[in-house]
């Protein structure tokens with residue numbers, strides 16, 4: 060990324076709560092494309108969205124859990140690469156420069172839950188399992204149901220809305236942000 064990217068009203072989630080675990084899957088080849096999609100390791104979000112995530116993490120910590128972030132702000136170019144790899148709007152939002160939203164706005168985050176020692180809890184599917192297994196209405200086992208509800212309740216409590224087809228995908232209920240391309244490495 061180059062000079063057209065500017066610092067704006069974004070925050071690195073770890074600067075608000077360093078206990079949040081960040082493991083950006085698209086900064087690795089361990090994602091559904093098998094390719095590295097971008098080259099930064101910072102999870103950044105709109106400042107007010109990041110504050111909500113930190114609040115959810117504080118709620119979860121009292122219950123013995125920590126949030127792990129798999130993806131946060133996603134540049135438009137990255138969204139295009141994901142769309143090219145899997146052009147199915149049920150599972151990947153089709154990028155539209157005239158209608159920037161969700162990850163590309165920095166107001167959406169992909170997460171899972173870990174225990175306080177950093178181990179992922181059992182969820183109903185892997186990240187980016189683009190099948191009915193990922194659906195919020197999937198019939199979960201009792202262990203999966205417990206983890207899902209603990210995470211979902213905390214996220215809803217602070218103002219996130221879960222996407223029906225992907226249990227890991229949460230959008231801030233405020234998406235009223237001016238679209239801007241930034242370089243997460245600057246945060």
Ligand SMILES: C[C@@H](N)C(=O)N[C@H](C)C(=O)O
Pocket residue numbers: 130141148149150151152161162169187225228
């Ligand atoms: C690609 C997947 N992790 C995801 O975030 N999907 C939604 C629909 C999106 O692309 O915004």
Ligand SMILES: [Zn+2]
Pocket residue numbers: 130162167168169227228229
């Ligand atoms: Zn997502």
